[in-house]
Amino acid sequence: MTTFFTYEEGSLLIRLLIAHCLTDFFMQPDHWVADKKKNTWRSKYLWYHGLVTGIIAWVFVWNLYVWWAILLITGTHILIDTLKLSFGHRTTKVGTEFRLFIIDQILHITVIVVIWLWIIGGWHKMNLLAREILPDYRILLRMFGYLIMAGPVGFVIQFLTRRWSAEINTQDSLKDAGRWIGILERILILTLVYINEFAAIGFLITAKSLLRVIDKPFTPGNEPSLTKPFSARKHTEYVLIGTFLSFAIAIITGLLINRLLEF
Known part of the structure; x- marks a missing residue:
């Protein structure tokens, strides 16, 4: 495999990312965060945080000749926050808060990567890297598999189990919890199939089955009645149908992709 970046260049990027992780997640006391949310740009702790970001980045880089990069990291960090x-x-x-958090982190990391490329003069290397990786059908095929697991498969399972959904009481369930559980389990299973770890899939199936066994059918205030019928057996059967459909589609998709990658 072609090596696009030297050890020193790669090390610099990792150090910058470590510095960002430390300052953004481990070096902000709760009262700093609360004051920033309340006073936004007028909060002194916003500026303290920006200063700490620059200092920690400089400590990890430890190179006076890139002082301009440290200033850029500090300034853009304050601006983005x-x-x-x-x-x-x-x-x-x-x-909305979660989306803002994700956008915030994407912007911070993008700035770090751009400044890193600027420091090492690595724009042409990044261009070569993109030219080699993006057309690689092996990577694209695996990515396509993950997209299928996260999107279309969920709709297929929902369509196939629609005939039983009206018989199930979902009022005591978390909103969209089943959907996200399904996406996560399919992505995990597909990953295990990619790396040929089929034994781990068995443990996953067992773990989910045990959760269904220990799950109480009724909760206080949610007992069955004539106006609100509920069957623990129906609920279990419904979940098992969805689970096995989800597992089967993920496993079959993974096996097909692995087979295609052999050609």
């Missing part, structure tokens, strides 16, 4: 806080100040929705 200010924008996130400004948008976040207008909403308290969990979904």
